[in-house]
Amino acid sequence: MHAELLIHAEWILTVDPENRQLTDHAIAIADGRIQAILPYAEARRTIQAEQTVELPGHVLIPGLVNAHTHAAMSLLRGLADDLPLMTWLHEHIWPTEGRWVDASFVADGTRLAVLEMLRGGVTCYNDMYFHPEVTAQVTAEAGMRAVIGMIVVDFPTGYAASSDEYIAKGLALHERYRDHPLIRVAWAPHAPYSVSDEPLQRVATLADELGVPIHIHLHETRDEVENAVNAHGERPFARLDRLGLIGPSLASVHMTQLEDAEIARLAETGASVVHCPESNLKLASGFCPVARLLEAGVNVALGTDGAASNNDLNLLGEMRTAALLGKGVSGSASAVPATEALRMATINGARALGLDSEIGSIELGKSADLVALDLRDPHTQPLYHPVSQLVYAAGRHQVRQVWIQGQQVIRDGAPTTLHLAEVLSEAQVWGARIGE
């Protein structure tokens, strides 16, 4: 058998339905897809590879999926810390965005975020931000995979003047990326408190017609739910259900406030929850009941949120925090075990984005979106269980090789598609401008 690339790793965590862990196996890749997974001794006999990569001491995993971020907000990292959500948004972030966000801000901020995510083993992200056509272009140029939000808010910004214009621009973006190998789109109405009924209803209809996901902040804080109940006598979840948004296409982000009936409804409709544990902790937004959601059969993915509320785009760290917080919140040390945290960061993220037949696990026919981490570091030794070291101990500097669709985007820890010094220098220019 002929392959373009043969990767031989000491351990492979497949994240397949059986969570198979393979030792001393190889993966053969052709046309950007996984063509064979077999013992290395057999691969040497049967596969003629154009290139072979040897990874002793490494664990190979599916590329991580960051299921909620605002990539360009990397340029606002550390601008306003230690504040609750609404003060942070209304008094700091939205005024700063109003003054500075344009296409060049989004281009430079996205490049910084893409570089950070690729170096941390994230191969796909789900974005919600202004000028999404710029986010899409920068991401595709870097060879990264993303689902780009067709954003909708009620208020005018430098990107669009009305909900009609946001939706029209979203439809144009959908058309432009219809057959792109790396870029997909999703509807991304910002939140129930910033988008009124009519555009939300249109989003529900259009998501159905186009077959794309809906990505929305929902039940982020107790105040959000209480304010809605006081003003309209209805919880935001119930309102979205009434308007037709709760269903298998929904990726609902945060969900710190959930009643039993809402959890049951999420499970019954096949909707996904995107848990952002570090953003929720930093803004003191509340705690998503992850163990209860998983027990009910809800698909729970992981996101970082933007770098202005986290303050990093580190999904390895997010896995660890989710596993630890899941135990703390449920009072059970066996809640959110390491294997589950890894599923949340990979296949569950892929499912939330409607990409689970393409990415999220190492299985025959899937895209070769792969990450190799070197576990021969003092803090990941000795090694009893690779998944334990990966979730509870490994750091981003151990991400050494990253492939997306079989193309190497990180080689020996360095980017192959982005120029590190240029990206850093642009970020510093923005920092100086915004911080003046």
Ligand SMILES: CSC[C@H]1O[C@@H](n2cnc3c(O)ncnc32)[C@H](O)[C@@H]1O
């Ligand atoms: C319409 S573009 C996205 C919009 O969302 C803002 N944002 C960033 N993080 C959060 C969050 O945790 N909750 C609500 N809104 C958030 C971002 O600043 C953009 O304005």
Ligand SMILES: [Zn+2]
């Ligand atoms: Zn967010």
